[in-house]
Amino acid sequence: MGKTIAEKILSMKSGVDARANDIVIADLDFVMGQDGTSPLAIQAFIEMGGLRVFDPRRVAMVIDHSAPSPLEGVSALHKKMRDFADRYDVMLYDIGEGVCHQLVPEKGHVAPGTLVIGADSHTCTYGALNAFATGVGSTDLAAGMISGKLWFKVPETIKFVLHGELPPGVFSKDLILYLIGDVTADGATYMAAEYVGEAIKALSMEARFTISNMAIEMGAKVGLMEADEKTEAWVREHSSLPYKPVFADPDAVYAEVREYDVSKLEPQVAKPHTVDNVSPIGEVAGIEVQQCVIGTCTNGRLEDLRIAAKILEGKKIHPRTRLIVAPASRQVFLDAIREGIISTLVEAGAAIVTPGCGPCVGTHNGVPSDGENVIATSNRNFKGRMGNNKAFIYLGSPATVAASAIAGKISDPREYWR
């Protein structure tokens, strides 16, 4: 009986013949924590009697969620992380370096066939690089830092076969929103998602990250893709790790196989207050928005900013709306400056904030007011997510958000996309 990608990677890393629903203890290739989860992990590390981390080159902490610190309390937590990094010699990416899920791949810490945990739910992003990467909590992070191991329940896999080619003005964000709307927020709970087909192959690595990033929004543990030439080129450019692409066996057993043709897909928008509350753009176009956000670990990469700039070039955002842009990393920010993207966005009226999570999780950088509508490129629209439970958050692609910023209301980007 063949194996899925998830079963193969967990077999390799645990040294046993791992099948869906087995529980294994596996060796970790990389371990990451961010500023919302690391402080508790540090506390657990000490309580567990941790004396050292298993391998300082395989552990990173990222200060991105609330960075730079807006409050004394946060500053104390950041300091705790800096002190820990100093003392145990682990990598620290401080304020302004970027969002953890951009940094871990960009800095070369993940490669095909690796096993990565991050104390952040969107760690599944790196599945686009053919890595088994999954989010855990702080205590798991502490256990991982100490032992270099963690227990996993081997997931069953849902396979998504995506045929066809995305039409102009429709992007990988629209595709993943559509899939989440179809499968629902818990449709893949405890499972691995595998995304295959020519629609995936046609996407850039950057666009693929967006899809794997949101696997958790259907409840999945990982969002895996196969490695192809684009994956390998990307990994060679960013990493010096040895790697071994892992493919599913032709006779692998899947919990479910779902096939889609993407060639007629329209831009999609998730409406408040759940990510699976998805509509085609036509049903929401015209809703006024007071704040537009481009960035986050879902859509803050260079390609995303380029798409937004293409739409905003020579235009001004609507006087009754605000546009906040958070580049996903310092590197993305620099590249965007060099390409002239940042001046285009700023001339159009964008406020650029520090590379990092931006206003995504409501700790700083653009908390909406009561009754306001926000459209964002992020991955969650839960009530209160951006720091105000009386605001309404819509999710769309960078193109949809840029078009909406110009019109001051949710708009179809295809009107601007030529």
Added chain:
Amino acid sequence: MNLRGKAHKFGDDVNTDYIISGRYKFKTLDMKELAKHVMEDLDPEFYSKLNKGDFIVAGKNFGCGSSREQAPLAIIHADISAVIAKSFARIFYRNAINTGLPLLECDTDLINPGDELEVDLGKGIVRNLTQNTDIQVKPLPPFMLKILSDGGLVEHFKKHGTFNLE
């Protein structure tokens, strides 16, 4: 171990932002403080209504969203003795076991708001004392029971120094 208290009922897809909002969790590691804001965005009065030992009872996909361990910790520190739901999101499930918060998966349509419940963790039974019914619970895998009975993953590590599946 038997737990006893009143049911506080919520719907499907209660996410970690509702359990404890991001705007609090970044400020402090003081769990008693965080506990005061538990479920606040769904019910601003929730914390003040709680009695020691009460239960959160919910629909499917409880705990979806972020990996914040502050979610189960805030629940524990609000003196809630267990969460009973139709199903749980994966990371929350791990975090709850790791921090020692008991979770019970069963048909929660059989529980009304305010019902008095008694939970027998060992036997895996939720007893609805108000309605005089027993609800069968999906059993936990033995490895997780072991971590729970050690008192969470920190205690498990203290005891064994590493993971111990046996």
